[in-house]
Amino acid sequence: MALSTRTASSAPCKAASKARCFSSIRPSVRAATRCHVVANACKPSDAEAGVTIARREALLASIALPLLMQQSAQADAEYNKFFGMASPPTSYGGYGGNANESPKYTFEYPAGWKQEVPSKVEKGTQGIDGRVVNPRSKDQRAFVITLTRAGEDNARFQLTDTESTFASFAGADYDLQDALSDATNTEKSESEKEGIKFFNYKIDSPAYVYLSSIAVKDGKVFALFVRSPSRLYGAAANDLQHIVDTFKLL
Template structure:
């Protein structure tokens, strides 16, 4: 018995039901580019720079170099030692530090004999920024603190003017590790600033001065205070010990030279 074939209309309905409809993807939305305001961009850049700067270590500046000066406080008659070849370190009566690059001003015998200036150094870039020492013989001990400053001004016209026009003059007393007494003065003048340290030893009065114009003082204050604090007198016993240690070495060298000449 033959089977009946489906009609064309039935085939059409079956095909339409079996067909798969493929949907097209929806169109991508148009995105308008977003630009940050200029102020926001600058603020972000500034914040990033601040973070970088805070993380970086602050620049460090090396302390200026200093040289130690040995002063002999010799009288005008013995100025320069025997032939100018005396060993200053072996005969030093005081020391103070001098900045690297400062120049020494040669003190004349007349100046040494009149106001007792023994040594002086100055900044070659600003000659009025200087450091110097004066001494006077015949002082066993310090007078009252106010009297000492007045007596120093008697032989220094510049110091007289500075004190007369000073906005403030401060003074204090201190003692070193050996118990030696020092007077420290600070004078804020109208045009310059000075630090003075005074003490007595070996029957002499030593006065160490550090002075600079006010503009230079504001720039170099830390360094100038360091110079002021560096001044001290040399213990006489240490000088004697040094000379005793040097002389046997010289004697031994002379003896060896004599032996060599004898056998040659």
């Protein structure tokens, strides 16, 4: 009985001792202990943490992907399209002539270049229908001349004769005649686009390099000229050639 009594009475004593022991701990230590317990209770498991990270990465990807696609599209947009109307001087008064007309020709030019509207005088006396220029060097440009009468079998312009052909357009660009006279190299070739024959030229001279593509449709001559100072040609050769390669009649 005595042993039993001592055993029963020792349990409350131990519990009381623990309570007294805990109460003797400084309040700041008790608070830290409780925070530690709560933090551990709220801490997610490894599996839950993995799901959270995966969701966060998916969210970031959904935001980043459209931005990357937009940047890629902007990087691909290296050229703009030019559409020319080939309007007569009497109706030319502004860009593109009559807005109700359908375009007669097109080409692609570097996205950094700017369209420059020819004046009615340039259209009437020189035949310049459309022009784009490099704002960093306005001496680097592309322009199209349209003339309404080609003559039968292109005889008037003799498109197979480089010098005679270019002489017909020299009034639109006075440096062209000098480039022909001082040429160090002249190349010519022919190509066909949608059943229309194009006569292509390249003239190298000390001052300028000229690229050109000339064709006839419905009795009208369409002549694209791309010019560049010789010192700038090498760095821009691909872009300048792209203008010529994309020139076509509609």
